Amino acid sequence: MLKLYSNYLNSAGQRVRIALALKSLPYEYIAVSKIGWDAYQKINPQRLMPAIEVNGQIIPQATAILEYIEETCPQRPLLPADPLLRARARGFAQFITSEMHAVDVISVRRFLANDLGVTQDGIELWHRHWFARGFTALEALLATRETPWTYCFSNDPGWAECHLIPQIEKGLSRFALDMSPYPLLHSIYQRCAAQPAFIAATPAQQPDYPGELDEPSLQRSDNPADL
């Protein structure tokens, strides 16, 4: 059985949890906070969550994991069949991973606060800037679609939603994100948020969820539960 190393707040891990749930794949959830940071770094020297273990081998990075799952478990495909739509779904998702999530993870915010002396107001401006820039571009991109699919690139949720929903949820639940400027994205979010696969992947449904969403402190921490 697959082992997934993650924690409840790990939004990159939430992408994988959604994919596993959509494909009805069973897996063992290993909360990195339970095994400890030192042990996890030996398992995944990148020191980032998620990672999965398959037959004793580790795959780091959510996108590589999703590709592995998609290639080895073709039932309930996440990517559209048409090559052009597949590429568009991948481009949509990659924008979230590379241009939004990567610049706003806690390690970046901690560096801004602790090494560059950015104030709390500055950090909030940082969030707002990257969320707004990103969601504005994604909303505009969806508005140019030639077909009004129920979801981003299909009438079923898939690759794009695995990436979109954790990013919106993180913004809404932790950073008071206002989704009103992004009606297409918001309606897709609302449709997904009501579905069992997406509910099962939320922070509150994870075994290590402590009972409330606690935004990690910007203080340096070696505790992976603080991500």
Ligand SMILES: N[C@@H](CCC(=O)N[C@@H](CS)C(=O)NCC(=O)O)C(=O)O
């Ligand atoms: N590009 C990575 C990003 C993973 C990532 O940044 N995970 C965060 C939590 S969402 C993490 O593990 N951070 C640990 C750290 O920054 O020290 C992926 O997509 O898997």
